Amino acid sequence: MQIPLEREFMENFEFVTFAGGARLPAFHTCVGANDELLTAEWYKEHGIELILGTRVASADVRRQTLLTSSGETISYKTLIIATGARAMKLEEFRVSGSDAENVCYLRDIKDADKLISIMKSCPDGNAVVIGGGYIGMECTAALVANNIKVTMVFPEKHCMARLFTPKIAEFYENYYMSKGVTFIKGTAVSSLEVSSGKVTTAILRDGRRLPADMVVVGIGARARTELFEGQLVMERGGIKVNGQMQTSDASVYAVGDVAAFPVKLFGGDVRRLEHVDCARRTARHAVAAALNPAAAGDIDYLPFFYSRVFALSWRFYGDNAGEAVHFGDFSSSPPKFGAFWVSAGRVAGAFLEGGSPEEYEAIADAVRRGAAVPDVAELARQGLAFVVREGRSGASRGGGRCCSRGGGGDTPSHAWHTTVGVAAAVSIAVLAYWYGWKAPYLAN
Numbered sequence: 001m002q003i004p005l006e007r008e009f010m011e012n013f014e015f016v017t018f019a020g021g022a023r024l025p026a027f028h029t030c031v032g033a034n035d036e037l038l039t040a041e042w043y044k045e046h047g048i049e050l051i052l053g054t055r056v057a058s059a060d061v062r063r064q065t066l067l068t069s070s071g072e073t074i075s076y077k078t079l080i081i082a083t084g085a086r087a088m089k090l091e092e093f094r095v096s097g098s099d100a101e102n103v104c105y106l107r108d109i110k111d112a113d114k115l116i117s118i119m120k121s122c123p124d125g126n127a128v129v130i131g132g133g134y135i136g137m138e139c140t141a142a143l144v145a146n147n148i149k150v151t152m153v154f155p156e157k158h159c160m161a162r163l164f165t166p167k168i169a170e171f172y173e174n175y176y177m178s179k180g181v182t183f184i185k186g187t188a189v190s191s192l193e194v195s196s197g198k199v200t201t202a203i204l205r206d207g208r209r210l211p212a213d214m215v216v217v218g219i220g221a222r223a224r225t226e227l228f229e230g231q232l233v234m235e236r237g238g239i240k241v242n243g244q245m246q247t248s249d250a251s252v253y254a255v256g257d258v259a260a261f262p263v264k265l266f267g268g269d270v271r272r273l274e275h276v277d278c279a280r281r282t283a284r285h286a287v288a289a290a291l292n293p294a295a296a297g298d299i300d301y302l303p304f305f306y307s308r309v310f311a312l313s314w315r316f317y318g319d320n321a322g323e324a325v326h327f328g329d330f331s332s333s334p335p336k337f338g339a340f341w342v343s344a345g346r347v348a349g350a351f352l353e354g355g356s357p358e359e360y361e362a363i364a365d366a367v368r369r370g371a372a373v374p375d376v377a378e379l380a381r382q383g384l385a386f387v388v389r390e391g392r393s394g395a396s397r398g399g400g401r402c403c404s405r406g407g408g409g410d411t412p413s414h415a416w417h418t419t420v421g422v423a424a425a426v427s428i429a430v431l432a433y434w435y436g437w438k439a440p441y442l443a444n
């Protein structure tokens with residue numbers, strides 16, 4: 001486990017120049033109830049023993065024990081698994097070179113430190129970013145902000161393929177291209193040429209050769225389930241839990257990236273969501289359920305994702321299932337557009353770029369309620385006004401889905417504060433550098 005404390009780990013990763021220290025978020029990421037900072041003292045004061053620099057090497061669910069890398073055996077009555085996910089390696093796709101000096105992954109603080117130091121070692125250099133998802137897009141924006149020329153390579157037809165429609169993706173790709181980014185889509189890196197321990201060239205499946213001073217790999221993550229394989233039921237690459245975040249063993253709970261849980265809003269479909277908001281809410285729910293299962297009930301979570309790159313900022317709520325209905329102005333400055341996903345006559349998901357807090361809340365609310373869409377063409381015509389008006393009039397309230405406690409919309413306000421402790425704490429380190437990373441763009 002890493003220390004769940006805030007630290008200035010993204011130092012010198014400033015926008016445009018390397019001057020100055022890290023910009024920490026305008027709020028604290030490591031907080032409990034009542035805005036308490038989760039310092040080492042906080043854990044002590046609350047009777048929580050924090051064992052740092054130690055891995056759990058094996059787990060015996062039947063005997064209810066954990067064996068640490070230092071040889072200590074820890075017994076438990078209740079276990080909460082919050083082991084998160086790890087970055088997938090190139091080698092898993094039969095490409096070698098991950099251990100080259102200038103190949104970067106991004107999952108923990110060590111990775112972030114390495115990325116920064118490599119970036120600093122090749123000012124005005126060329127980066128090849130492998131992957132067109134969250135990590136690829138966000139790292140590219142950061143690299144560009146630091147004067148690195150970036151070529152993004154990914155096999156899909158467009159960026160953020162799991163979420164974006166082609167039309168939404170086109171907007172972001174054009175924006176990135178206006179910042180000098182080159183996209184190479186529909187192919188993949190087949191090998192990396194290494195000289196003196198460093199990658200010099202990325203070779204694509206179609207034979208193209210891309211000069212590289214550094215390579216950033218963002219090709220997905222795998223849940224860290226290995227301690228519990230063969231002991232707990234797995235699903236969707238994670239540890240399967242019920243609505244109380246309880247695994248197939250009643251004394252064991254799983255939360256965050258590692259947990260696959262039923263999403264009420266999707267009719268109980270089991271999903272594994274890799275997002276901070278989800279980590280916090282599932283952690284809070286697991287603790288509530290462990291303490292008082294009857295009162296906690298089943299988790300009722302509204303999936304929520306967001307990103308901020310360059311001067312752009314978007315949020316997505318719900319599921320991108322059904323027909324995508326675009327709205328707004330994709331060419332205005334600043335841009336303001338989005339999409340609703342309509343399934344069985346109701347809003348199942350909503351995406352908005354450049355919204356205000358009220359507008360984001362309105363689209364979240366429409367998804368939460370499963371706002372009725374009698375006429376898709378009218379929805380496209382009205383766009384955001386549809387949900388704002390609809391929300392105010394409460395037109396479909398009662399007829400839509402019920403999702404009262406569902407998440408989403410928790411911006412970096414303190415509404416999500418929790419005293420969950422370990423489960424939430426382990427998510428903090430990564431979260432902290434993620435916000436530290438993003439802060440510079442906000443200043444742009």
Ligand SMILES: Cc1cc2nc3c(=O)[nH]c(=O)nc-3n(C[C@H](O)[C@H](O)[C@H](O)COP(=O)(O)OP(=O)(O)OC[C@H]3O[C@@H](n4cnc5c(N)ncnc54)[C@H](O)[C@@H]3O)c2cc1C
Pocket residue numbers: 001002054055056057082083084085106107108134135224227255256257258273274275276277279306307423424426427428429430431434
């Ligand atoms: C670069 C990056 C960018 C991201 N961007 C966003 C974003 O834009 N928005 C967003 O909301 N989310 C983002 N995320 C995702 C978010 O960080 C995760 O969803 C969140 O951190 C999950 O929390 P977690 O507690 O489940 O796992 P983690 O935060 O991964 O924590 C897992 C913890 O478990 C520890 N651990 C693992 N195995 C063991 C073991 N055997 N023994 C002891 N300890 C162990 C790890 O060391 C770590 O401390 C991003 C993630 C990354 C990597």
